[in-house]
Amino acid sequence: xxxxxxRVYLSEEEIPxxxxxxxxxxxxxxxPYINPGTMKPAKAEDLYAVFCEELAKQEMDDKTRYVDIPExxxxxxxxxxxxxxxxxxxxxxxxxxxxxIYYKFEGNNTSGSHKLNSAVxxxxxxxxxxxxxxxxxxxxxxxxxxLSEACxxxxxxxTVYMVKVSxxxxxxxxxxxxxxxxxxxxxxxxxxxxxxxxxxxxxxxGGSLGCAISEAIxxxxxxxxxxxxxxxxxxxxxLHQSIIGLETKAAMEKIDTYPDIVIGCAGGGSNLGGLIAxxxxxxxTEKANPxxxxxxxxxxxxxxxxxxxxxxxxxxxxxxxxxMYTLGCEFIxxxxxxxxxxxxxxxxxxxxxxxxxxxxxxxxxxxxxxFDAAAxxxxxxxxxxxxxxxxxxxxxxxxxxxxxxxxxxxxxxFGLTGTGYFDMxxxxxxxxxxxxxxxxxxEDLQKGxxxxxxxxxxxx
Amino acid sequence: xxxxxxRVYLSEEEIPxxxxxxxxxxxxxxxPYINPGTMKPAKAEDLYAVFCEELAKQEMDDKTRYVDIPExxxxxxxxxxxxxxxxxxxxxxxxxxxxxIYYKFEGNNTSGSHKLNSAVxxxxxxxxxxxxxxxxxxxxxxxxxxLSEACxxxxxxxTVYMVKVSxxxxxxxxxxxxxxxxxxxxxxxxxxxxxxxxxxxxxxxGGSLGCAISEAIxxxxxxxxxxxxxxxxxxxxxLHQSIIGLETKAAMEKIDTYPDIVIGCAGGGSNLGGLIAxxxxxxxTEKANPxxxxxxxxxxxxxxxxxxxxxxxxxxxxxxxxxMYTLGCEFIxxxxxxxxxxxxxxxxxxxxxxxxxxxxxxxxxxxxxxFDAAAxxxxxxxxxxxxxxxxxxxxxxxxxxxxxxxxxxxxxxFGLTGTGYFDMxxxxxxxxxxxxxxxxxxEDLQKGxxxxxxxxxxxx
Numbered sequence: 031x032x033x034x035x036x037r038v039y040l041s042e043e044e045i046p047x048x049x050x051x052x053x054x055x056x057x058x059x060x061x062p063y064i065n066p067g068t069m070k071p072a073k074a075e076d077l078y079a080v081f082c083e084e085l086a087k088q089e090m091d092d093k094t095r096y097v098d099i100p101e102x103x104x105x106x107x108x109x110x111x112x113x114x115x116x117x118x119x120x121x122x123x124x125x126x127x128x129x130x131i132y133y134k135f136e137g138n139n140t141s142g143s144h145k146l147n148s149a150v151x152x153x154x155x156x157x158x159x160x161x162x163x164x165x166x167x168x169x170x171x172x173x174x175x176x177l178s179e180a181c182x183x184x185x186x187x188x189t190v191y192m193v194k195v196s197x198x199x200x201x202x203x204x205x206x207x208x209x210x211x212x213x214x215x216x217x218x219x220x221x222x223x224x225x226x227x228x229x230x231x232x233x234x235x236g237g238s239l240g241c242a243i244s245e246a247i248x249x250x251x252x253x254x255x256x257x258x259x260x261x262x263x264x265x266x267x268x269l270h271q272s273i274i275g276l277e278t279k280a281a282m283e284k285i286d287t288y289p290d291i292v293i294g295c296a297g298g299g300s301n302l303g304g305l306i307a308x309x310x311x312x313x314x315t316e317k318a319n320p321x322x323x324x325x326x327x328x329x330x331x332x333x334x335x336x337x338x339x340x341x342x343x344x345x346x347x348x349x350x351x352x353x354m355y356t357l358g359c360e361f362i363x364x365x366x367x368x369x370x371x372x373x374x375x376x377x378x379x380x381x382x383x384x385x386x387x388x389x390x391x392x393x394x395x396x397x398x399x400x401f402d403a404a405a406x407x408x409x410x411x412x413x414x415x416x417x418x419x420x421x422x423x424x425x426x427x428x429x430x431x432x433x434x435x436x437x438x439x440x441x442x443x444f445g446l447t448g449t450g451y452f453d454m455x456x457x458x459x460x461x462x463x464x465x466x467x468x469x470x471x472x473e474d475l476q477k478g479x480x481x482x483x484x485x486x487x488x489x490x
Numbered sequence: 491x492x493x494x495x496x497r498v499y500l501s502e503e504e505i506p507x508x509x510x511x512x513x514x515x516x517x518x519x520x521x522p523y524i525n526p527g528t529m530k531p532a533k534a535e536d537l538y539a540v541f542c543e544e545l546a547k548q549e550m551d552d553k554t555r556y557v558d559i560p561e562x563x564x565x566x567x568x569x570x571x572x573x574x575x576x577x578x579x580x581x582x583x584x585x586x587x588x589x590x591i592y593y594k595f596e597g598n599n600t601s602g603s604h605k606l607n608s609a610v611x612x613x614x615x616x617x618x619x620x621x622x623x624x625x626x627x628x629x630x631x632x633x634x635x636x637l638s639e640a641c642x643x644x645x646x647x648x649t650v651y652m653v654k655v656s657x658x659x660x661x662x663x664x665x666x667x668x669x670x671x672x673x674x675x676x677x678x679x680x681x682x683x684x685x686x687x688x689x690x691x692x693x694x695x696g697g698s699l700g701c702a703i704s705e706a707i708x709x710x711x712x713x714x715x716x717x718x719x720x721x722x723x724x725x726x727x728x729l730h731q732s733i734i735g736l737e738t739k740a741a742m743e744k745i746d747t748y749p750d751i752v753i754g755c756a757g758g759g760s761n762l763g764g765l766i767a768x769x770x771x772x773x774x775t776e777k778a779n780p781x782x783x784x785x786x787x788x789x790x791x792x793x794x795x796x797x798x799x800x801x802x803x804x805x806x807x808x809x810x811x812x813x814m815y816t817l818g819c820e821f822i823x824x825x826x827x828x829x830x831x832x833x834x835x836x837x838x839x840x841x842x843x844x845x846x847x848x849x850x851x852x853x854x855x856x857x858x859x860x861f862d863a864a865a866x867x868x869x870x871x872x873x874x875x876x877x878x879x880x881x882x883x884x885x886x887x888x889x890x891x892x893x894x895x896x897x898x899x900x901x902x903x904f905g906l907t908g909t910g911y912f913d914m915x916x917x918x919x920x921x922x923x924x925x926x927x928x929x930x931x932x933e934d935l936q937k938g939x940x941x942x943x944x945x946x947x948x949x950x
Contacts, residue, residue: 037569
């Protein structure tokens with residue numbers, strides 16, 4: 031019998047009672063948001079039209095280290111948390127590696143991913159403020175599903191703008207959101223000015239996350255007592271997602287271990303930011319020095335090939351501007367890109383940490399290599415992973431194989447953000463050898479950079 | 491803070507090390523299987539052509555009370571077990587019932603159901619015997635997926651005959667089995683004599699579980715060193731599935747409770763038989779007297795409207811005959827029936843227990859009422875249930891509402907066998923108000939009864 035079990039579960043009592051705000055320990059904060067109306071740094075009040083007040087405050091708060099998780103949110107967490115920390119014994123054996131591989135599995139809930147952690151928090155605060163409807167965007171559909179679940183639970187009507195190509199590739203994602211009572215509109219749509227403008231320019235577009243965000247925000251601003259909620263990128267989301275890292279660290283303490291390498295897939299940064307939070311705290315406070323790797327698709331390489339610059343968070347250019355690694359808010363990944371991680375930018379917090387050298391490395395990987403890793407993982411760990419999560423799997427396998435060469439028994443931790451049950455169309459492509467890779471050329475990327483906004487005195 | 495947590499997890503150490511064989515405590519055994527070649531009672535050896543030897547022995551063994559779970563099987567169990575015992579606090583609150591509702595959730599694995607519990611055992615024994623390929627049938631697809639996972643893990647090639655109408659309704663179920671390396675053939679097919687005979691009689695048939703079983707068995711018998719494995723009905727399957735009930739009972743002991751009512755959905759009986767096993771032991775040995783309810787679809791009502799008679803286990807009439815509640819092996823549920831639980835018969839063990847009055851009650855429910863319960867459950871417990879599982883949910887809700895009327899605080903336990911992520915087509919029908927009910931007429935059923943086999947001196 032192995033000393034470390036295959037699955038480490040915390041008890042309900044051990045679920046963290048507070049989220050951890052990484053910014054409280056950062057040496058330098060990310061550059062301030064810019065109000066697109068005034069082109070001056072934004073205040074919390076500037077965000078009230080879009081976000082509910084408590085969330086706007088969390089967005090701006092870089093001082094409060096620990097934030098109490100409200101009881102109502104905690105009670106929801108108890109339905110599907112703690113999530114297991116898993117030791118990948120079978121994968122280790124299959125790879126014949128001396129490395130010890132752990133993954134934090136966030137897929138054991140109906141949304142199929144970690145997105146539920148922030149969805150329930152955001153819906154709770156909205157309900158508390160008396161907001162009567164919500165709106166959001168979704169790409170691959172995990173966030174939309176998570177928010178639908180939370181809105182059904184707290185009984186708030188929800189409208190989801192779903193990236194059109196995703197809604198076509200994943201009709202059942204749409205159906206599951208509708209089962210939870212959400213209204214789902216493929217984006218770009220003719221229901222908003224932003225959508226109509228994009229359709230006029232490019233009638234056959236499959237849409238993009240940035241474009242769906244624009245439509246959702248416009249919907250929120252124009253509908254009485256409605257607010258917009260977002261599943262990634264924002265500081266508030268990273269705060270809520272810190273539950274992932276906090277549980278992981280507590281579980282690792284139980285089995286008396288600590289990661290040498292921490293790996294997360296990175297789209298907007300919600301899972302990566304949440305997973306690494308307490309380990310990054312150790313690094314910032316010089317208690318430990320784990321090596322962090324962010325993994326992104328080669329077809330949407332914001333950290334590895336993007337610019338660190340102010341940009342809009344949405345294609346419609348109505349959100350505040352954030353300083354982040356970005357491909358330009360008009361960047362849309364190639365249609366052959368499967369799954370999520372299709373956002374043009376990256377969390378301002380993670381961007382800052384990467385820029386300042388605390389996030390050690392970013393790696394971009396082609397999707398056929400991602401699916402190779404997914405199929406191998408499924409076979410030995412018997413979990414069918416989401417394409418997003420499989421980015422982290424790929425690099426965890428690569429690092430474990432390096433250990434095999436060097437003989438080092440490193441402890442590798444990665445975030446298994448979710449399951450691929452609604453991604454079977456992509457798996458069919460892969461199974462039938464019809465999946466291809468696409469890497470944007472420098473010229474492709476230059477178009478996005480050329481469109482970056484100019485801000486007088488700040489960014490020319 | 492509630493005393494009983496939302497989720498009760500056993501530790502890895504507490505996973506049962508032995509399966510429990512309910513037959514060892516039954517006052518009377520079910521009538522013997524009949525060899526269809528000789529029309530005499532079958533011996534274990536008669537089954538060796540179809541089943542591997544260890545499984546054939548388990549099928550016949552009504553003496554051994556506890557069977558050691560092999561270490562290789564246990565190591566696989568540790569990847570996804572123990573499964574949680576859940577307290578449905580939110581559902582109780584929504585129903586405003588004094589009842590305490592618990593469910594054992596078997597859906598937290600990629601097969602999405604409890605079927606994996608027996609799949610891994612059957613594949614292990616086949617591998618151990620040196621069997622080089624396996625074949626099976628699948629209806630709704632949970633069993634086929636589970637077996638694909640187990641075969642990938644133990645590296646044995648697998649051919650799955652999938653009921654044609656299911657393979658059309660659920661293309662992604664097919665894809666997930668293929669991702670795990672299985673070959674999937676819609677049934678009836680032209681690859682077997684049984685399939686060709688059925689197609690000649692009825693070229694447009696959507697297939698049935700019995701028919702797919704016939705094809706799989708023919709494939710197994712005609713392929714060298716190949717064996718057939720089945721996910722329900724059989725005694726060996728109920729033995730493996732006893733892990734569900736054993737874990738449930740251990741978890742309930744931890745929180746110092748015991749069920750007044752135990753509810754399970756019933757198709758072939760694999761989940762129901764596994765869930766109730768140790769509680770039925772208590773009843774048989776007069777230690778306790780829980781009330782058992784089997785829930786079946788009104789469109790396939792073997793317990794409530796079937797005959798207790800000898801019948802073939804398959805439409806092709808090549809399996810041993812079993813005495814069981816049956817609608818006749820040629821019975822095929824209406825095409826509008828969604829999900830699984832479409833088998834014409836019922837586990838011989840459960841049939842015997844029902845016939846002798848130990849299984850207290852069987853209830854048949856229409857599918858629109860099933861989906862009403864599923865949607866309500868999803869909203870409050872945030873798990874999207876499989877249609878099969880929702881049969882148990884429906885009756886648990888009905889019983890909890892009775893408690894509301896009487897004021898009784900009964901403890902209700904039901905089996906949540908799995909998730910509905912691959913059943914979205916049925917949910918779409920339901921969401922769009924296009925789902926209808928079908929209850930077979932007495933005349934419909936009489937056709938099935940007229941076709942029951944005659945066995946000289948045993949059944950005329």
